[in-house]
Amino acid sequence: MNYSAKRINIKKLLTILAALFAIVVTVVAGSYVVVGELRKQLRQNLEDVANQNAVALYNRIHSNHLLLEGMSENMHGVTTETVEETLQSFAVFIDDYELKRFAFCFPDGTCYSTDGGVADLSFREFFKRGMEGKGTISGVLSDALEESHGLVNVMTIPIFDDNGNVEGVLGLTYNTQTFNDALQIDCFDGQGYSCAINEDGQIMVAMGSNILQLSKNIFSDVLGIDQRNQETISRLQKQMSENVSGGGQLFRSEGTYYYCTPVELMDGDVTWYMLTIIPADVFENRADPIQTSLYVMIAMVALFIIIGAALLIILSREQQMMMLRFAYEDHITKGDNYAKFCINMEKRKKRLGYLVAMDITNFGNINIAAGKNAGDALICDIWQMLVSGLQEDEFAAHVRDDIYIMFLLASDDDSLLERLKHISDRINRRAKQIQVKGIHARYGIYHMNESDELQDAYGKARMAREHAKIHKEQRYAFYDEIDHERIQQDEQLEERFEESLKAGDFEVWYQPKYSAASGEIVGSEALVRWRDKDGSMISPGRFIPLFEQNGMIAKLDEYMFRAVTRQQAKWKDEGRKIYPVSINLSRASLYYADVFERYQSILKESGIEPEYIQLEVTESAMEGKKDIRVLLEQFRNMGIQILMDDFGTGYSSLATLNMRCFDTIKLDKSLIDHIGDKNGETLLCYIIDMGHQLELHITAEGVENPKQLEFLKQNKCDDIQGFLFARPMPFDQFEKLLAE
Ligand code: C2E
Ligand code: MG
Ligand code: MG
Numbered sequence: 001m002n003y004s005a006k007r008i009n010i011k012k013l014l015t016i017l018a019a020l021f022a023i024v025v026t027v028v029a030g031s032y033v034v035v036g037e038l039r040k041q042l043r044q045n046l047e048d049v050a051n052q053n054a055v056a057l058y059n060r061i062h063s064n065h066l067l068l069e070g071m072s073e074n075m076h077g078v079t080t081e082t083v084e085e086t087l088q089s090f091a092v093f094i095d096d097y098e099l100k101r102f103a104f105c106f107p108d109g110t111c112y113s114t115d116g117g118v119a120d121l122s123f124r125e126f127f128k129r130g131m132e133g134k135g136t137i138s139g140v141l142s143d144a145l146e147e148s149h150g151l152v153n154v155m156t157i158p159i160f161d162d163n164g165n166v167e168g169v170l171g172l173t174y175n176t177q178t179f180n181d182a183l184q185i186d187c188f189d190g191q192g193y194s195c196a197i198n199e200d201g202q203i204m205v206a207m208g209s210n211i212l213q214l215s216k217n218i219f220s221d222v223l224g225i226d227q228r229n230q231e232t233i234s235r236l237q238k239q240m241s242e243n244v245s246g247g248g249q250l251f252r253s254e255g256t257y258y259y260c261t262p263v264e265l266m267d268g269d270v271t272w273y274m275l276t277i278i279p280a281d282v283f284e285n286r287a288d289p290i291q292t293s294l295y296v297m298i299a300m301v302a303l304f305i306i307i308g309a310a311l312l313i314i315l316s317r318e319q320q321m322m323m324l325r326f327a328y329e330d331h332i333t334k335g336d337n338y339a340k341f342c343i344n345m346e347k348r349k350k351r352l353g354y355l356v357a358m359d360i361t362n363f364g365n366i367n368i369a370a371g372k373n374a375g376d377a378l379i380c381d382i383w384q385m386l387v388s389g390l391q392e393d394e395f396a397a398h399v400r401d402d403i404y405i406m407f408l409l410a411s412d413d414d415s416l417l418e419r420l421k422h423i424s425d426r427i428n429r430r431a432k433q434i435q436v437k438g439i440h441a442r443y444g445i446y447h448m449n450e451s452d453e454l455q456d457a458y459g460k461a462r463m464a465r466e467h468a469k470i471h472k473e474q475r476y477a478f479y480d481e482i483d484h485e486r487i488q489q490d491e492q493l494e495e496r497f498e499e500s501l502k503a504g505d506f507e508v509w510y511q512p513k514y515s516a517a518s519g520e521i522v523g524s525e526a527l528v529r530w531r532d533k534d535g536s537m538i539s540p541g542r543f544i545p546l547f548e549q550n551g552m553i554a555k556l557d558e559y560m561f562r563a564v565t566r567q568q569a570k571w572k573d574e575g576r577k578i579y580p581v582s583i584n585l586s587r588a589s590l591y592y593a594d595v596f597e598r599y600q601s602i603l604k605e606s607g608i609e610p611e612y613i614q615l616e617v618t619e620s621a622m623e624g625k626k627d628i629r630v631l632l633e634q635f636r637n638m639g640i641q642i643l644m645d646d647f648g649t650g651y652s653s654l655a656t657l658n659m660r661c662f663d664t665i666k667l668d669k670s671l672i673d674h675i676g677d678k679n680g681e682t683l684l685c686y687i688i689d690m691g692h693q694l695e696l697h698i699t700a701e702g703v704e705n706p707k708q709l710e711f712l713k714q715n716k717c718d719d720i721q722g723f724l725f726a727r728p729m730p731f732d733q734f735e736k737l738l739a740e
Contacts, residue, residue: 012316016309023305024298031294038290042282043247043257046192050245050259050276053185053194057205057274060183061137061155061265067093068135068157068170075104075159075170083112090114098182100152100173103145104159107131107168117145126156130169133158135266139202140176140215151176151214153204157266176214180205191285192278196263199240204272218275226251236260240273256280330398332376333383341397341405345454348393348407354416355446355454356406357461358386360427361475362438363402364591368627369436378430382441385426389419405458407448413478416445421474442468443476463487466549490546493538497552501559505531508563510581510734513699513721516713521738523580525616525721526564527728528556548586557589561599565606565613567731572608576738582614582643587621596634603640610639616666618645619656632661643699647671648687657694665691667717669702675711688715 071090078086083104090102091114103113109122121127121144129136135157142149156171183205185194195212196205201219206212216222219237223229228251239246239260247259260275328340336344345351360382367375379398386396386404396406410416424441431439444465448457464479467487500506510524530538547553564581571578589595603613615635622628632642641663644656648671657665667687674680691698700712703722712720726737 012313013309016305016312020302020305020309023301027294027298027301031291031298034294035291042278043259045188046247046257046259046276046278047245047261049188049192050194050247050261050274053207053276054261054263054274056185057183057196057272058263058265064097064099064155064172065135065157065266067097068155068172071102072157072159072170075168076161078104078159078168080106080110080112084116087112087114097172098174098178100143100175100178101145103171103173105130105169105171107166111145113145113173115145119144124154126154126171127169129269130156130158130171131166133160133166134269136270137204137265137272139198139204143173145173153179155266180207180214183207188278188282191282192276194274194276196272196274198270198272201237223250232258236275243271250277330383332379333398335383335387336395336397338397338399338405341395341407342454344395345407348395351448351450351452351457353394353448354406354408354410355448355457355461356408356416356420357444357446357458357465358404358406359442359465360402361440361442362436365438366434366436370434374434378434381430382427385423389423405461413447417474417476420476424474440475443474444468444479445476446479493543493546494550494552497547497556500530501555506556506559506563507531507730508560508567509728509730511721511728512726512734512737513582513719514725516700516709516717516720521579522719523582523614524734525582525728526560526584528560528584529728529730544586548588551588553586554589554592554595557583557585558592558598558602560584561613562602565603565608568608568612569606571735571738572612576735578608578612579738580612580614580641582616584616584645585621587618590617590621590628590631596631599635600638603638611641614641614643614664616643616645617662619647619649622656622659629659629661636661636663646701657690657696660694662696664697664699666699666701666721669722672700672702672704672708672712672722675708681711684711685715688717692716 074086074089083106087102087104093099094101094114101114101117103111103117103121105111105121105127109120109127111117111119111121111127124138124141124144126136126138135155137155138153140151140153143152153174153176154171155174156169158166159168159170161167183196184207186208190208193206193208193212195203195207195218197203197218201217203212203214203216203218203222206214212218212222219233223233232248232250235246235248236258240262243262245259245261247257250256250258256277256279258275258277260273263272263274264270265272328337328343329335330337360378363375363378366378379402382404383396383398386406390396390406391409394406394408396404399405408416408419410419420441420443427439427441442465444461444463444467446457446461446464460479464477464482467477467482468475507529509527509529511527512521512524514520515522528540528544530540530543532538544553547556561583564583568578568581592598603610617632636642642661643664643666644662645666646668647665648668665687667684671680671684671687674684688698697719698717699719699721700708700717701721703709703712703720703724705724708722709720709724729737
């Protein structure tokens with residue numbers, strides 16, 4: 001039982017673990033998806049920041065470019081004489097635009113500036129480009145118009161004359177630092193950095209990091225530090241040459257993401273590239289809390305699942321225990337039931353031992369006399385008695401009602417019987433306490449062999465129990481002792497019963513009763529006879545005890561009652577004189593449901609007056625049941641006389657005589673047989689006298705000789721029934737006898 005429960009739990013546990021694993025895998029995979037998504041978003045972010053930087057750079061340079069374009073009008077036709085004055089008119093913009101100066105170069109390269117400087121700048125790239133008719137913005141240069149040669153950037157545009165020829169180059173100069181500072185845009189809260197580079201990779205503007213130094217080459221000086229970046233650099237260069245935007249990953253100490261976008265300046269004459277870079281940290285710093293919260297979530301989900309699973313296991317274990325209890329626990333004793341007994345026996349491979357089928361005689365009396373609770377309490381007490389005596393490898397179970405089964409390992413029959421006797425003694429003591437008569441343990445014992453099947457063995461033990469009367473004292477029987485032929489015949493009789501009842505094979509025979517004084521017929525007793533197939537009679541002594549055991553007798557009694565009332569009615573209808581006929585009622589009939597109502601209606605149906613029907617009840621049938629008295633009173637009130645049959649057998653007691661629910665006592669043949677023996681005769685005289693004093697009618701049964709008749713006559717016995725006068729006879733013979 002525990003083993004299979006364990007197996008179920010392991011199965012469940014594995015399922016839960018698998019589910020847990022699946023959930024963890026799903027959540028981890030989910031977290032990767034989320035992190036991937038985050039990475040994507042961050043790249044998008046990076047792209048956005050790069051684009052913003054590009055726009056800022058463009059705006060800044062474009063506004064200056066517009067300024068230059070605006071000023072170019074004034075430069076037409078300017079000469080060396082007018083150039084300084086014209087330039088001075090622009091000086092007002094210098095501070096507003098955070099510039100260093102404006103300058104104009106004549107085609108020969110001579111350059112005049114707003115701060116009065118004059119120099120030959122024909123060697124400068126911006127001059128050359130200007131003269132080619134293109135605007136430009138330079139990288140970081142050393143200032144040629146200043147002695148200290150500070151760092152500057154120069155934006156230039158060509159000035160065309162009316163014929164479209166370049167008549168000079170107008171430029172503005174930034175202090176590099178100022179120019180650079182003006183283009184600072186916060187990049188990922190200072191964690192990232194951007195730079196504007198030209199097509200050669202030279203850093204034109206550096207934003208937000210001291211790694212990036214103006215005029216350094218981003219390809220060789222900055223990114224080229226790690227060889228693994230070569231490929232990325234080539235890709236970047238290719239992308240720049242194609243003028244497209246794009247990003248990727250760079251190798252730096254912690255890993256870096258970049259995005260590069262082209263920025264067209266100076267009406268497309270110049271293209272810079274805005275390169276924005278963030279260290280992987282930025283990404284990790286953003287992804288980490290999400291990932292951490294995801295892991296916390298996983299941990300919580302797992303925890304919930306574990307708690308849930310634990311609860312589930314506890315609950316299902318409880319449920320399982322409940323089911324096991326339901327399946328294997330007896331609801332009255334709370335001990336093992338028969339199913340559990342079978343399992344115990346199955347587990348125990350060795351079968352050698354005694355199988356004992358036990359029941360309690362007259363157990364029903366306890367329920368009737370003391371109530372169902374008392375009955376249940378006794379069942380529990382007996383169970384405790386059985387269990388407390390069990391030794392290792394022995395089992396017992398309460399099967400149902402008053403039935404128990406035991407598997408005992410006694411060394412021999414005697415020691416087994418010794419143990420059973422001990423149980424019986426305890427049960428007898430207990431029965432005495434509750435003052436219910438006839439309570440005894442009965443045992444059917446089967447000595448099991450290794451090869452025996454439990455069901456067969458139990459069947460044999462039960463069969464033995466039904467014959468436990470073999471040993472009257474201790475009420476037990478070994479299966480091997482019982483008369484199997486007889487049992488088989490009994491079974492056949494039981495099988496034929498219903499059919500015979502329908503076929504009318506049960507006949508009513510009548511044994512007349514005579515008045516001791518006058519010798520005239522005063523009545524008769526109806527005695528059942530079973531006609532066998534071969535025409536012979538089966539005597540009631542053969543089948544009545546059998547039918548009393550299995551309860552069939554109640555049906556037979558009712559059948560007899562009906563048959564007798566019908567016969568009486570027939571005789572009455574035929575105008576014959578009728579006499580009271582007594583019908584035997586066995587103990588089982590008295591316990592039959594609605595017995596009074598049933599018999600009453602049968603009688604009514606027949607139309608026979610109640611005084612022509614009598615009922616014979618044995619003293620032992622009265623045992624244990626208090627309301628039998630009430631039942632007998634009902635019959636008597638109706639006018640049916642009650643005869644106490646077989647008085648003198650068993651425990652006849654004066655108390656029974658005094659119960660006042662009988663009209664007649666029938667002295668049993670065993671008492672009559674004592675006539676001739678002094679003590680017996682004294683006893684008889686005493687009983688007859690007592691009976692008369694209690695106003696009871698006395699009938700003597702089994703009177704076989706005149707001497708007995710003489711004694712009974714002398715002692716005022718009222719009626720005589722016996723072979724001396726007549727044996728039981730079929731109805732037609734009895735009819736003739738009455739007619740004589
Ligand atoms: P019982 O009710 O005590 O019936 C009297 C028995 O004594 C009858 O035996 C009868 O034949 C026998 N008997 C009468 N006079 C003498 C005699 O002088 N000498 C001897 N040796 N026997 C005598 P029977 O008919 O064999 O019935 C035996 C028992 O079977 C009855 O004892 C009664 O207890 C039971 N029985 C018979 N018919 C029925 C029935 O219809 N219902 C029930 N419940 N029991 C019945
Ligand atoms: Mg009788
Ligand atoms: Mg009798």
